[in-house]
Amino acid sequence: MKLMIKTALILSVLMAYDASASSYPARLGGKIGNGIANVVTGVAEIPKTIMIANHQEGIAYAATAGVVTGIVHMLGRTLSGAYDLATFIIPTKPIVTPDYIWQDFDKETSYRSTWQLR
Numbered sequence: 001m002k003l004m005i006k007t008a009l010i011l012s013v014l015m016a017y018d019a020s021a022s023s024y025p026a027r028l029g030g031k032i033g034n035g036i037a038n039v040v041t042g043v044a045e046i047p048k049t050i051m052i053a054n055h056q057e058g059i060a061y062a063a064t065a066g067v068v069t070g071i072v073h074m075l076g077r078t079l080s081g082a083y084d085l086a087t088f089i090i091p092t093k094p095i096v097t098p099d100y101i102w103q104d105f106d107k108e109t110s111y112r113s114t115w116q117l118r
Contacts, residue, residue, distance in 0.1 A: 028089065028091055030091075031084050031088045032085065034094050035083075037101075038077045038078065038084065039081035041077070041101045043074055045070050045071075045109060046070035047070070048070065048101065048109075049070030049073050049108065050070055052108050054066065055106075073108075076109065076111060077096050077101065080094060080111075081096075092116060092118065093112070093116040095115075096109060097109070097110050
């Protein structure tokens with residue numbers, strides 16, 4: 001429980017650090033914050049994808065393909081976050097879109113095909 005509280009505190013501090021700022025330290029802070037957020041919240045891709053699949057295709061599809069797709073997106077978001085943490089020194093945009101799981105919660109997760117600098 002203490003680890004979750006500490007992680008949430010660190011995450012909130014890093015996210016308060018304006019990632020849209022043009023300074024190099026601000027871009028690094030934004031990438032670190034994004035990486036932590038995606039590693040911690042990657043598991044939320046499963047219910048998110050099930051919900052989206054249920055709205056688009058129905059409950060049977062959501063219970064089968066929605067779960068599998070959610071697991072794939074969970075792995076993608078979590079690994080993308082870990083990658084962002086490992087390469088925070090290079091201020092690139094996150095590979096996963098939307099950048100955070102809580103942005104456009106009704107939109108299915110997708111991935112950029114190229115690296116883009118912030």
